[in-house]
Amino acid sequence: MNFKITTIPGDGIGPEIVAEARKVLLRVSEVYGHSFSFEEVLMGGCSIDAYGEPLTDETIEKCKASDAVLMGSIGGKVGQSKWYELPPEKRPEAGLLKLRKSLGLFCNLRPAHLYPELKKACPLRESIADKGFDVMMVRELTGGLYFGKRKTEVVDGEEVAIDTLEYHDYEIRRIAKKAFEIAMKRNKKVTSVDKANVLDSSRLWRRIFAEVAADYPEVELENALVDSTAMQLVRNPAQFDVVATENMFGDILSDEMAEIAGSLGMLPSASLREDSFGLYEPSGGSAPDIAGMNIANPLATILSAAMMLRYSFNLTKEADSIENAVAEALAQGYRTGDIMDDSAEGLKKLHTDEMGDKIAELIK
Ligand code: NAD
Secondary structure, three states, X not given: OEEEEEEEEEOOOHHHXXXXXXXXXXXXXXXXXXXXXXXXXXXXXXXXXXXXXXXXXXXXXXXXXXXXXXXXXXXXXXXXXXXXXXOHHHOHHHHHHHHHHHOOOOEEEEEEEOOHHHHHHOOOXXXXXXXXXXXXXXXXXXXXXXXXXXXXXXXXXXXXXXEOOOOOHHHHHHHHHHHHHXXXXXXXXXXXXXXXXOOHHHHHHHHHXXXXXXXXXXXXXXXXXXXXXXXXXXXXHHHOOEEEEOHHHHHHHHHHHHHHHOOHHHOEEEEEOOOOXXXXXXXXXXXXXXXXXXXXXXXXXXXXXXXXXXXXXXOHHHHXXXXXXXXXXXXXXXXXXXXXXXXXXXXEEOOHHHHHHHHHHOOO
């Protein structure tokens, strides 16, 4: 099969880590007989330098014309880079926000997977880390409090600020469908997280999830309140498979899970549209402190490429082959500096490109 991938290497370590993901994808295409074509475009600081703006219309059009987008990261050293002397709408991050909006990406996926070899980095109790976990956080990205009507006014001499939490049924239905489709490719359980004991928007959320669940009889639907979920995620994360929630709850819970799962260099992410199109990127930033040194961890970007194969191209075996190769490299003791444990014996420290080579070599 042929797939068109737009790559956005971006700034800092972005070009280094995207190059390794591309290397692994090319190996997958050789082993499984697919054809991936890549077109590289600029976004972020490098686009400001080249075109005077963080995102051009041409970049948006190229992304739209492809089957998926694979991104590195954008931005410079916070507060120090020349890009931050520009007004906010001209800075690197403005490009990413505009791109997500232009592409209609409403569903954010952040898997939190604790690899047994990295469990020392997990801040949870040893007995919990020993069990391991693999949770897919599904966050609604375009509705809720962050996008509702807002105002600040003075009422009877007091300043009052108002934010509105608004959800339309179609917004809930489309994210629910995504959550169930994702659960079908995993362990067939969805935990829908809300605050239905207090909020009308949550009661609508819960009702629509129950309606959508009827179309997925193989998937178990569990409803949970956000406060108790925050607690359960640290008490027993292994009980969860797919955790689906609205924008603000998801913002908070997915950061909680990222912290529990360990290194930033290991965390992939995806933002999806209603059809199969998606944008895939590591959860970390452009790490200007280590840019150009060939020491960044490329695994989050490589795992983001695996998500692209699974969720945009429906290539399950191929996605598994990348994820298995990452697990195997870790099991064989290969590490980049950020996940190195100098006190452990038998570990081998690799540069960014060597880790890419190792994963490509382990693709079966
Ligand atoms: P950061 O995530 O870039 O770095 C935080 C720390 O984690 C640094 O010590 C860095 O070296 C380390 N790190 C991050 N990714 C790593 C990797 N793959 N391998 C090894 N170590 C890694 O966060 P920051 O320093 O706060 O931000 C730097 C820039 O990135 C800023 O301009 C910020 O706006 C931008 N940013 C971009 C995105 C994005 O492109 N989606 C996301 C977050 C931050």
